[in-house]
Amino acid sequence: MKNLTVLINPANPDPPPNYFGPPYSLSLIGAFLLKNKKPVRAYDYDQQAFSVREIMKKEKPGYIGITIQSCTRGSVYELIRQIRQIDSSVIIILGGPFASQYYSLLLKNFPVDYAVIHDGEMTLNELLDCLENKGDVRKVKGLALRSGGKIIFTGEREQIKDLDLLPYPAFHLFRGFDRKINSIKKAGARSILGKRCVYFRNSLMLLSSRGCVFHCNFCPMSKVFVNKIRYHSIRYFTDMVQYYYKKHGITNFIFGDNNFTMDRERASGICREIIKRKLHINWSCMTRSDSITRALLKEMSRAGCYEIFYGVESGSPDVQRRTGKNLDLPLTQKTVQWTEEAGIQCSLMLMVGNLGETRETIRQTLAYVKEMTPSNIMIKTTRVYPGTRIHDLFESKGLLPKNYYLTSESDPPLFTQEHTVREFKEFEEMLRPRTTRIEINRSCNNHCGFCAPDRKTGKKSLDEIRKELILASRRGEEVVLTGGEPLLRNDIF
Secondary structure: OOOOEEEEEOOOOOOOOOOOOOOHHHHHHHHHHHHOOOOEEEEEOOOOOOOHHHHHHHHOOOEEEEEOOHHHHHHHHHHHHHHHHHOOOOEEEEEOHHHHHOHHHHHHHOOOOEEEOOOOHHHHHHHHHHHHOOOOHHHOOOEEEEEOOEEEEOOOOOOOOOHHHOOOOOHHHOOOHHHHHHOOOOOOOEEEEOOEEEEOOOOEEEOOEEEEOOOOOOOOHHHHOOOEEEEOOHHHHHHHHHHHHHHHOOOEEEEOOOOOOOOHHHHHHHHHHHHHOOOOOEEEEEEOOOOOOHHHHHHHHHOOEEEEEEEEEOOOHHHHHHHOOOOOHHHHHHHHHHHHHOOOEEEEEEEEOOOOOOHHHHHHHHHHHHOOOOOEEEEEEOEOOOOOHHHHHHHHOOOOOOOHHHOOOOOOOEOOOOOOHHHHHHHHHHHOOOEEEEEOOOOOOOOOOOOOEOOOOOOEOHHHHHHHHHHHHOOOOEEEEEOOOHHHOOOOO
16 A cells, blocks of 8 residues: 555663553654544554564555654664665655754665654644655655755744644554553552563553753753643543543553643643543653642542652752752652652652762762652663753763764763763762562571461462562662562562
Protein backbone atom coordinates (compact mmCIF):
# COMPACT_ATOMS: atom_id res chain seq x y z
CA MET A 1 0.00 0.00 0.00
CA LYS A 2 2.03 2.92 -1.31
CA ASN A 3 0.20 5.54 0.75
CA LEU A 4 0.60 3.56 3.99
CA THR A 5 2.69 5.13 6.75
CA VAL A 6 4.58 2.86 9.15
CA LEU A 7 5.57 4.48 12.44
CA ILE A 8 8.53 2.96 14.31
CA ASN A 9 9.73 3.40 17.88
CA PRO A 10 13.37 2.22 17.89
CA ALA A 11 14.93 0.11 20.62
CA ASN A 12 16.06 1.97 23.72
CA PRO A 13 19.37 0.58 25.02
CA ASP A 14 18.22 1.12 28.63
CA PRO A 15 14.42 0.75 28.69
CA PRO A 16 12.56 1.18 31.97
CA PRO A 17 11.61 -2.12 33.61
CA ASN A 18 8.01 -0.97 33.89
CA TYR A 19 5.67 -0.53 30.94
CA PHE A 20 4.24 3.00 30.67
CA GLY A 21 2.24 2.44 27.52
CA PRO A 22 3.09 2.95 23.84
CA PRO A 23 5.37 5.81 22.76
CA TYR A 24 3.28 8.91 23.34
CA SER A 25 4.39 11.13 20.47
CA LEU A 26 4.02 8.37 17.86
CA SER A 27 0.59 7.46 19.25
CA LEU A 28 -0.53 11.07 18.89
CA ILE A 29 0.85 11.38 15.37
CA GLY A 30 -0.82 8.10 14.44
CA ALA A 31 -4.12 9.38 15.82
CA PHE A 32 -3.80 12.63 13.84
CA LEU A 33 -3.12 10.75 10.61
CA LEU A 34 -6.06 8.41 11.22
CA LYS A 35 -8.29 11.41 11.90
CA ASN A 36 -7.28 12.69 8.45
CA LYS A 37 -8.14 9.36 6.79
CA LYS A 38 -4.57 8.16 6.28
CA PRO A 39 -3.67 4.46 6.77
CA VAL A 40 -1.16 3.85 9.56
CA ARG A 41 0.67 0.90 11.15
CA ALA A 42 2.97 1.09 14.18
CA TYR A 43 5.81 -0.99 15.64
CA ASP A 44 7.52 -0.65 19.02
CA TYR A 45 11.01 -2.21 19.14
CA ASP A 46 11.10 -1.67 22.90
CA GLN A 47 8.47 -4.38 23.18
CA GLN A 48 9.44 -6.76 20.40
CA ALA A 49 12.41 -7.25 18.07
CA PHE A 50 10.66 -7.03 14.70
CA SER A 51 12.31 -8.08 11.48
CA VAL A 52 12.65 -5.09 9.16
CA ARG A 53 12.42 -7.40 6.16
CA GLU A 54 9.14 -8.89 7.43
CA ILE A 55 7.67 -5.44 8.10
CA MET A 56 8.58 -4.24 4.61
CA LYS A 57 7.22 -7.40 3.00
CA LYS A 58 3.98 -7.38 4.99
CA GLU A 59 3.14 -3.66 4.91
CA LYS A 60 4.80 -2.45 1.67
CA PRO A 61 4.79 1.12 3.04
CA GLY A 62 5.22 4.27 1.03
CA TYR A 63 6.39 6.19 4.08
CA ILE A 64 8.27 5.27 7.25
CA GLY A 65 8.31 7.62 10.23
CA ILE A 66 10.93 6.98 12.93
CA THR A 67 11.26 8.87 16.20
CA ILE A 68 14.84 9.43 17.33
CA GLN A 69 16.45 10.44 20.63
CA SER A 70 20.15 10.84 21.30
CA CYS A 71 20.21 7.51 23.18
CA THR A 72 18.44 5.62 20.36
CA ARG A 73 20.38 7.05 17.42
CA GLY A 74 22.48 3.90 17.06
CA SER A 75 19.43 1.68 16.61
CA VAL A 76 17.90 4.27 14.24
CA TYR A 77 21.05 4.33 12.10
CA GLU A 78 20.83 0.54 11.84
CA LEU A 79 17.11 0.67 10.96
CA ILE A 80 17.80 3.17 8.19
CA ARG A 81 20.56 0.95 6.78
CA GLN A 82 18.33 -2.13 6.72
CA ILE A 83 15.36 -0.28 5.21
CA ARG A 84 17.46 1.15 2.39
CA GLN A 85 18.93 -2.28 1.60
CA ILE A 86 15.40 -3.59 1.08
CA ASP A 87 13.73 -0.61 -0.59
CA SER A 88 15.61 2.44 -1.85
CA SER A 89 12.41 4.24 -2.87
CA VAL A 90 10.48 4.28 0.42
CA ILE A 91 10.40 7.77 1.97
CA ILE A 92 12.01 7.90 5.42
CA ILE A 93 10.97 10.70 7.79
CA LEU A 94 12.64 11.32 11.14
CA GLY A 95 11.10 13.14 14.08
CA GLY A 96 11.55 13.56 17.80
CA PRO A 97 13.96 15.53 20.01
CA PHE A 98 17.21 14.52 18.31
CA ALA A 99 15.86 15.17 14.81
CA SER A 100 14.74 18.63 15.88
CA GLN A 101 18.22 19.49 17.19
CA TYR A 102 20.43 17.72 14.62
CA TYR A 103 18.41 17.58 11.41
CA SER A 104 21.38 18.91 9.40
CA LEU A 105 23.71 16.17 10.65
CA LEU A 106 21.11 13.47 9.95
CA LEU A 107 20.24 14.66 6.45
CA LYS A 108 23.91 15.04 5.49
CA ASN A 109 25.08 11.67 6.74
CA PHE A 110 22.17 9.26 6.36
CA PRO A 111 19.85 8.33 3.47
CA VAL A 112 16.72 9.86 4.99
CA ASP A 113 14.41 12.20 3.15
CA TYR A 114 12.90 14.56 5.73
CA ALA A 115 13.13 15.61 9.37
CA VAL A 116 10.10 16.96 11.20
CA ILE A 117 10.98 19.72 13.68
CA HIS A 118 9.23 19.98 17.09
CA ASP A 119 5.42 19.38 17.05
CA GLY A 120 4.96 16.75 14.38
CA GLU A 121 1.22 16.11 14.04
CA MET A 122 0.27 18.80 11.53
CA THR A 123 3.68 18.88 9.81
CA LEU A 124 3.70 15.18 8.96
CA ASN A 125 0.08 15.25 7.84
CA GLU A 126 0.72 18.19 5.50
CA LEU A 127 3.91 16.60 4.18
CA LEU A 128 2.06 13.40 3.26
CA ASP A 129 -0.68 15.40 1.54
CA CYS A 130 1.96 17.34 -0.38
CA LEU A 131 3.79 14.19 -1.49
CA GLU A 132 0.58 12.46 -2.55
CA ASN A 133 -0.47 15.51 -4.59
CA LYS A 134 3.04 16.22 -5.93
CA GLY A 135 3.11 19.64 -4.30
CA ASP A 136 6.07 21.78 -3.20
CA VAL A 137 7.26 20.34 0.12
CA ARG A 138 9.30 23.49 0.76
CA LYS A 139 6.03 25.22 1.61
CA VAL A 140 5.38 22.85 4.54
CA LYS A 141 6.45 24.62 7.72
CA GLY A 142 8.42 22.75 10.38
CA LEU A 143 10.32 20.60 7.91
CA ALA A 144 13.99 20.04 7.00
CA LEU A 145 15.05 18.50 3.68
CA ARG A 146 17.72 18.41 0.99
CA SER A 147 17.26 20.72 -1.97
CA GLY A 148 19.84 21.66 -4.59
CA GLY A 149 22.62 20.00 -2.63
CA LYS A 150 21.81 22.04 0.49
CA ILE A 151 19.96 21.39 3.71
CA ILE A 152 16.89 23.59 3.92
CA PHE A 153 14.72 24.34 6.96
CA THR A 154 11.31 25.55 5.85
CA GLY A 155 10.75 27.67 8.95
CA GLU A 156 9.15 27.26 12.36
CA ARG A 157 5.61 26.02 12.45
CA GLU A 158 3.31 27.84 14.84
CA GLN A 159 2.72 25.64 17.86
CA ILE A 160 -0.67 24.06 18.42
CA LYS A 161 -2.14 26.45 20.96
CA ASP A 162 -5.37 24.60 21.71
CA LEU A 163 -4.30 21.06 22.61
CA ASP A 164 -7.95 20.03 22.86
CA LEU A 165 -8.02 20.01 19.03
CA LEU A 166 -5.84 16.89 19.10
CA PRO A 167 -7.39 13.42 19.17
CA TYR A 168 -6.61 10.99 21.97
CA PRO A 169 -3.35 9.08 21.37
CA ALA A 170 -3.93 6.04 19.15
CA PHE A 171 -2.42 3.57 21.62
CA HIS A 172 -4.43 0.82 19.93
CA LEU A 173 -1.98 0.93 17.01
CA PHE A 174 0.36 -0.92 19.38
CA ARG A 175 -1.52 -4.14 19.97
CA GLY A 176 -1.97 -5.46 23.46
CA PHE A 177 -0.94 -2.27 25.26
CA ASP A 178 -3.85 -2.53 27.71
CA ARG A 179 -3.06 -6.16 28.56
CA LYS A 180 0.54 -5.23 29.32
CA ILE A 181 -0.49 -2.37 31.58
CA ASN A 182 -3.09 -4.45 33.37
CA SER A 183 -0.76 -7.42 33.79
CA ILE A 184 0.52 -5.99 37.09
CA LYS A 185 -2.28 -4.15 38.84
CA LYS A 186 -0.91 -3.62 42.32
CA ALA A 187 2.27 -2.04 43.54
CA GLY A 188 4.62 -4.33 45.36
CA ALA A 189 8.08 -3.99 46.80
CA ARG A 190 10.38 -1.25 45.60
CA SER A 191 13.29 -3.06 44.04
CA ILE A 192 16.20 -2.74 41.67
CA LEU A 193 15.88 -4.09 38.15
CA GLY A 194 18.90 -3.29 36.03
CA LYS A 195 19.78 0.33 36.77
CA ARG A 196 16.50 1.72 38.01
CA CYS A 197 14.67 1.79 41.32
CA VAL A 198 10.96 1.42 40.64
CA TYR A 199 7.72 -0.10 41.74
CA PHE A 200 6.42 -3.24 40.09
CA ARG A 201 3.50 -1.27 38.67
CA ASN A 202 2.73 -0.78 34.99
CA SER A 203 0.95 2.48 34.23
CA LEU A 204 -0.40 4.35 31.23
CA MET A 205 1.25 7.72 30.78
CA LEU A 206 -0.98 10.63 29.74
CA LEU A 207 0.03 14.26 29.24
CA SER A 208 -2.18 17.19 30.22
CA SER A 209 0.25 19.86 28.99
CA ARG A 210 3.27 20.60 26.84
CA GLY A 211 6.27 22.74 27.62
CA CYS A 212 7.92 24.29 30.66
CA VAL A 213 8.37 27.83 31.99
CA PHE A 214 11.55 27.18 33.96
CA HIS A 215 15.18 27.45 32.88
CA CYS A 216 17.10 24.51 34.37
CA ASN A 217 20.35 24.35 32.40
CA PHE A 218 20.45 20.53 32.36
CA CYS A 219 16.99 20.08 30.77
CA PRO A 220 16.24 20.31 27.02
CA MET A 221 12.67 21.47 27.69
CA SER A 222 13.77 24.78 29.18
CA LYS A 223 15.61 25.71 25.99
CA VAL A 224 13.18 24.41 23.39
CA PHE A 225 10.02 25.70 25.05
CA VAL A 226 11.24 28.78 26.92
CA ASN A 227 8.39 30.47 28.80
CA LYS A 228 5.79 28.50 26.89
CA ILE A 229 3.35 26.00 28.31
CA ARG A 230 0.16 24.76 26.71
CA TYR A 231 -2.64 22.91 28.47
CA HIS A 232 -5.47 20.55 27.77
CA SER A 233 -8.64 21.78 29.40
CA ILE A 234 -9.76 20.14 32.65
CA ARG A 235 -12.69 18.53 30.88
CA TYR A 236 -10.67 17.20 27.94
CA PHE A 237 -8.00 15.64 30.12
CA THR A 238 -10.47 14.05 32.53
CA ASP A 239 -12.50 12.74 29.58
CA MET A 240 -9.32 11.13 28.24
CA VAL A 241 -8.54 9.48 31.59
CA GLN A 242 -12.13 8.25 31.80
CA TYR A 243 -11.96 6.86 28.26
CA TYR A 244 -8.97 4.61 28.99
CA TYR A 245 -10.38 3.72 32.42
CA LYS A 246 -13.74 2.56 31.06
CA LYS A 247 -12.86 1.27 27.59
CA HIS A 248 -9.57 -0.46 28.45
CA GLY A 249 -9.97 -1.12 32.19
CA ILE A 250 -6.82 0.81 33.05
CA THR A 251 -6.61 1.94 36.68
CA ASN A 252 -2.93 2.91 36.96
CA PHE A 253 -1.79 6.15 35.32
CA ILE A 254 1.19 8.48 35.20
CA PHE A 255 0.32 12.11 34.55
CA GLY A 256 3.60 12.79 32.79
CA ASP A 257 3.72 16.59 32.65
CA ASN A 258 6.99 18.26 33.60
CA ASN A 259 5.11 20.16 36.29
CA PHE A 260 1.60 18.80 36.81
CA THR A 261 0.66 21.38 39.46
CA MET A 262 2.15 24.42 37.72
CA ASP A 263 -1.42 25.75 37.51
CA ARG A 264 -2.70 24.75 40.94
CA GLU A 265 -6.33 25.62 40.25
CA ARG A 266 -6.30 23.51 37.12
CA ALA A 267 -4.71 20.55 38.96
CA SER A 268 -7.35 20.95 41.66
CA GLY A 269 -10.06 20.97 38.99
CA ILE A 270 -8.78 17.71 37.51
CA CYS A 271 -8.82 16.13 40.97
CA ARG A 272 -12.39 17.30 41.60
CA GLU A 273 -13.52 15.85 38.27
CA ILE A 274 -11.85 12.48 39.00
CA ILE A 275 -13.65 12.33 42.34
CA LYS A 276 -16.97 13.54 40.89
CA ARG A 277 -16.91 10.93 38.12
CA LYS A 278 -15.97 8.17 40.58
CA LEU A 279 -12.91 7.14 38.61
CA HIS A 280 -11.27 4.65 40.95
CA ILE A 281 -7.75 5.13 39.66
CA ASN A 282 -4.22 5.37 41.05
CA TRP A 283 -1.82 7.88 39.59
CA SER A 284 1.56 9.50 40.06
CA CYS A 285 2.97 12.76 38.79
CA MET A 286 6.03 15.00 38.80
CA THR A 287 6.09 18.60 39.97
CA ARG A 288 8.14 21.27 41.74
CA SER A 289 8.02 21.47 45.49
CA ASP A 290 7.17 25.19 45.29
CA SER A 291 4.21 24.61 42.95
CA ILE A 292 1.96 22.85 45.43
CA THR A 293 0.06 23.50 48.65
CA ARG A 294 -0.96 21.45 51.65
CA ALA A 295 -4.64 21.67 50.66
CA LEU A 296 -3.93 20.60 47.08
CA LEU A 297 -1.95 17.58 48.29
CA LYS A 298 -4.95 16.39 50.33
CA GLU A 299 -7.18 16.82 47.29
CA MET A 300 -4.75 14.91 45.09
CA SER A 301 -4.65 12.07 47.61
CA ARG A 302 -8.46 11.82 47.61
CA ALA A 303 -8.37 11.69 43.79
CA GLY A 304 -6.03 8.67 43.81
CA CYS A 305 -2.53 10.18 43.69
CA TYR A 306 -0.19 7.69 45.37
CA GLU A 307 3.26 9.13 44.50
CA ILE A 308 4.80 12.49 43.61
CA PHE A 309 8.28 12.94 42.17
CA TYR A 310 9.98 16.18 43.18
CA GLY A 311 13.04 17.30 41.21
CA VAL A 312 15.14 18.84 43.98
CA GLU A 313 18.57 18.16 42.42
CA SER A 314 20.67 19.71 45.22
CA GLY A 315 20.51 20.92 48.81
CA SER A 316 23.07 23.63 48.05
CA PRO A 317 21.68 27.15 47.46
CA ASP A 318 24.67 27.92 45.23
CA VAL A 319 24.07 24.89 42.98
CA GLN A 320 20.36 25.75 42.89
CA ARG A 321 21.25 29.20 41.59
CA ARG A 322 23.85 28.01 39.06
CA THR A 323 21.53 25.41 37.52
CA GLY A 324 18.60 27.83 37.28
CA LYS A 325 16.45 25.56 39.44
CA ASN A 326 16.11 28.19 42.17
CA LEU A 327 13.98 26.17 44.58
CA ASP A 328 12.97 27.48 47.98
CA LEU A 329 14.82 24.78 49.94
CA PRO A 330 13.14 25.36 53.35
CA LEU A 331 9.72 25.23 51.63
CA THR A 332 10.72 21.94 49.97
CA GLN A 333 11.28 20.38 53.39
CA LYS A 334 7.76 21.41 54.39
CA THR A 335 6.36 20.07 51.11
CA VAL A 336 7.89 16.64 51.76
CA GLN A 337 6.26 16.60 55.19
CA TRP A 338 2.89 17.68 53.80
CA THR A 339 3.10 15.01 51.07
CA GLU A 340 3.66 12.24 53.61
CA GLU A 341 0.87 13.62 55.82
CA ALA A 342 -1.52 13.46 52.85
CA GLY A 343 -0.74 9.75 52.46
CA ILE A 344 1.20 10.24 49.24
CA GLN A 345 4.61 8.69 48.72
CA CYS A 346 7.29 11.29 48.17
CA SER A 347 10.22 10.60 45.83
CA LEU A 348 13.10 13.06 45.71
CA MET A 349 15.22 13.29 42.57
CA LEU A 350 18.79 14.44 43.18
CA MET A 351 21.75 15.11 40.86
CA VAL A 352 25.50 14.92 41.34
CA GLY A 353 27.94 17.02 39.30
CA ASN A 354 26.09 20.17 38.27
CA LEU A 355 27.79 23.52 37.78
CA GLY A 356 29.45 24.59 41.01
CA GLU A 357 29.37 21.12 42.56
CA THR A 358 32.05 20.46 45.18
CA ARG A 359 32.49 18.05 48.06
CA GLU A 360 31.10 20.77 50.32
CA THR A 361 27.91 21.18 48.23
CA ILE A 362 27.39 17.42 48.30
CA ARG A 363 27.75 17.48 52.09
CA GLN A 364 25.14 20.24 52.12
CA THR A 365 22.82 18.01 50.09
CA LEU A 366 23.39 15.09 52.47
CA ALA A 367 22.64 17.25 55.52
CA TYR A 368 19.61 18.73 53.78
CA VAL A 369 18.05 15.39 52.84
CA LYS A 370 18.66 13.93 56.32
CA GLU A 371 16.24 16.51 57.70
CA MET A 372 13.45 14.89 55.64
CA THR A 373 11.79 11.47 55.47
CA PRO A 374 10.97 10.88 51.78
CA SER A 375 9.70 7.48 50.66
CA ASN A 376 12.42 7.24 48.04
CA ILE A 377 15.52 9.03 46.80
CA MET A 378 16.78 8.76 43.22
CA ILE A 379 20.25 10.05 42.38
CA LYS A 380 21.54 10.74 38.87
CA THR A 381 24.88 12.07 37.67
CA THR A 382 24.80 15.18 35.50
CA ARG A 383 25.11 14.24 31.85
CA VAL A 384 25.24 16.39 28.75
CA TYR A 385 22.03 16.04 26.76
CA PRO A 386 21.51 17.71 23.36
CA GLY A 387 19.42 20.86 23.52
CA THR A 388 20.53 21.88 27.01
CA ARG A 389 22.46 24.98 27.96
CA ILE A 390 25.19 22.92 29.61
CA HIS A 391 25.52 21.07 26.29
CA ASP A 392 26.23 24.38 24.57
CA LEU A 393 28.79 25.22 27.26
CA PHE A 394 30.36 21.76 27.08
CA GLU A 395 30.66 21.93 23.29
CA SER A 396 32.03 25.50 23.31
CA LYS A 397 34.88 24.35 25.57
CA GLY A 398 35.83 21.64 23.06
CA LEU A 399 34.87 18.83 25.44
CA LEU A 400 32.44 17.04 23.12
CA PRO A 401 34.34 14.48 21.01
CA LYS A 402 34.45 15.22 17.29
CA ASN A 403 31.67 13.50 15.32
CA TYR A 404 30.26 12.22 18.62
CA TYR A 405 26.69 12.09 17.27
CA LEU A 406 27.74 9.96 14.33
CA THR A 407 28.61 7.21 16.81
CA SER A 408 26.15 4.85 18.48
CA GLU A 409 27.21 5.66 22.07
CA SER A 410 23.95 5.59 24.02
CA ASP A 411 25.10 7.17 27.31
CA PRO A 412 25.48 10.97 27.13
CA PRO A 413 28.89 12.28 28.27
CA LEU A 414 29.40 13.17 31.92
CA PHE A 415 29.52 16.93 32.50
CA THR A 416 33.27 17.04 33.07
CA GLN A 417 33.82 20.75 32.48
CA GLU A 418 34.76 21.34 36.11
CA HIS A 419 35.71 17.85 37.30
CA THR A 420 37.47 14.73 36.06
CA VAL A 421 35.67 11.43 35.59
CA ARG A 422 37.47 10.16 38.68
CA GLU A 423 36.16 13.08 40.75
CA PHE A 424 32.68 12.35 39.40
CA LYS A 425 32.94 8.80 40.69
CA GLU A 426 34.00 10.10 44.09
CA PHE A 427 31.01 12.46 44.14
CA GLU A 428 28.72 9.56 43.28
CA GLU A 429 30.07 7.50 46.15
CA MET A 430 29.50 10.39 48.56
CA LEU A 431 25.81 10.61 47.73
CA ARG A 432 25.08 7.05 46.68
CA PRO A 433 22.55 5.34 48.97
CA ARG A 434 23.63 2.06 50.52
CA THR A 435 22.25 -1.03 48.82
CA THR A 436 20.40 -3.54 50.97
CA ARG A 437 20.26 -7.09 49.65
CA ILE A 438 17.37 -9.24 50.75
CA GLU A 439 17.65 -12.99 50.28
CA ILE A 440 14.33 -14.51 49.33
CA ASN A 441 15.18 -18.19 48.74
CA ARG A 442 18.00 -18.71 51.23
CA SER A 443 17.98 -21.60 53.65
CA CYS A 444 18.72 -20.58 57.20
CA ASN A 445 19.62 -22.82 60.14
CA ASN A 446 19.62 -20.03 62.68
CA HIS A 447 16.64 -19.75 64.99
CA CYS A 448 16.58 -15.98 65.29
CA GLY A 449 12.81 -15.71 64.98
CA PHE A 450 13.06 -13.14 62.19
CA CYS A 451 14.24 -15.01 59.12
CA ALA A 452 11.85 -17.89 58.64
CA PRO A 453 12.33 -19.69 55.32
CA ASP A 454 9.96 -22.47 54.40
CA ARG A 455 11.77 -25.64 55.53
CA LYS A 456 10.50 -27.66 52.56
CA THR A 457 11.21 -25.23 49.73
CA GLY A 458 13.90 -23.01 51.23
CA LYS A 459 11.78 -19.94 50.45
CA LYS A 460 11.15 -17.19 52.93
CA SER A 461 7.50 -16.40 53.53
CA LEU A 462 6.07 -13.29 51.96
CA ASP A 463 5.47 -11.79 55.42
CA GLU A 464 9.15 -12.12 56.32
CA ILE A 465 10.25 -10.58 53.02
CA ARG A 466 7.82 -7.73 53.60
CA LYS A 467 9.26 -7.02 57.06
CA GLU A 468 12.75 -6.76 55.65
CA LEU A 469 11.59 -4.54 52.80
CA ILE A 470 9.89 -2.16 55.20
CA LEU A 471 13.05 -1.83 57.29
CA ALA A 472 15.18 -1.17 54.21
CA SER A 473 12.79 1.27 52.51
CA ARG A 474 12.51 3.37 55.66
CA ARG A 475 16.18 4.22 55.23
CA GLY A 476 15.56 5.38 51.68
CA GLU A 477 18.04 2.78 50.46
CA GLU A 478 18.13 0.78 47.26
CA VAL A 479 16.77 -2.72 47.77
CA VAL A 480 17.84 -5.72 45.73
CA LEU A 481 15.98 -9.02 45.97
CA THR A 482 18.48 -11.85 45.62
CA GLY A 483 18.74 -15.60 46.08
CA GLY A 484 17.11 -17.03 42.99
CA GLU A 485 15.03 -15.14 40.44
CA PRO A 486 12.52 -12.90 42.25
CA LEU A 487 10.28 -12.55 39.21
CA LEU A 488 9.66 -16.32 39.18
CA ARG A 489 7.87 -16.02 42.53
CA ASN A 490 4.30 -15.04 41.77
CA ASP A 491 3.67 -13.94 45.36
CA ILE A 492 6.40 -11.28 45.33
CA PHE A 493 4.18 -8.67 43.68
